[in-house]
Amino acid sequence: MTATAVDPRIYAGVLFEERARGVEDRLRRAVPYAHPDDVSEAVVEAILSHAREPEKYDPAHPLDGFLFLNAKSRLKDHFRSEQRRKVREEKNARDRVTRDGAAALHPSDEDTPDPELVRKLMDAIARTAAERAVFALWLDGVNAPAEVARRLNYGADADAVRRAKTLLDRLRQRVHREKLKRAGPPDREDEP
Numbered sequence: 001m002t003a004t005a006v007d008p009r010i011y012a013g014v015l016f017e018e019r020a021r022g023v024e025d026r027l028r029r030a031v032p033y034a035h036p037d038d039v040s041e042a043v044v045e046a047i048l049s050h051a052r053e054p055e056k057y058d059p060a061h062p063l064d065g066f067l068f069l070n071a072k073s074r075l076k077d078h079f080r081s082e083q084r085r086k087v088r089e090e091k092n093a094r095d096r097v098t099r100d101g102a103a104a105l106h107p108s109d110e111d112t113p114d115p116e117l118v119r120k121l122m123d124a125i126a127r128t129a130a131e132r133a134v135f136a137l138w139l140d141g142v143n144a145p146a147e148v149a150r151r152l153n154y155g156a157d158a159d160a161v162r163r164a165k166t167l168l169d170r171l172r173q174r175v176h177r178e179k180l181k182r183a184g185p186p187d188r189e190d191e192p
Helices: 008-030 036-052 063-099 115-125 129-139 145-151 158-183
Strands: none
Touching: 008 036, 008 063, 036 063, 115 129, 115 158, 129 145, 129 158, 145 158
16 A cells, blocks of 8 residues: 555554554564553654655665654654653752742741841841741741741631731742842743
8 A cells, every 4th residue: 555545544544553563562672661652652653654744755665664763763752852851840849849848938048047138138028017027937947827826926716827827928929039039030941
């Protein structure tokens, strides 16, 4: 069956029936560490690609070899893409943990914060007496809304805890913005 004489979908189905298992087996032997689903997906993509653009194939060479090389190339692309995704996720996770997570709950990244920096941060971030009180507790490591509410004598009811949480969230957001200002523009991995 020639590819040009038939609908690409039908041609792809025939190719899959006739050639997929052999190409998959060969690819599994060539790349034994690859997950079987990734191998199958690469073979299917290679077959579909060939069915859509049969003119890229040189009939002087075996079709199985052409499909194998195409599938192997797609599998390598998949590995590279997965590696880049993992690196991005790890970097984003590290950044989130240090900027947005529990590690960022303290306004200074140093073990012993510079008192002048803390004063500047307090002036820039804590604008009201209540915010300054919460900021001081925060510097002492108190960051649970219920504990902040208790220590500021707001009470223990839901409204008091909500009020303390609002103050903490506001301060966290300001600290986050201040850190971003000091860090400069973020690195862009996706740019060429």
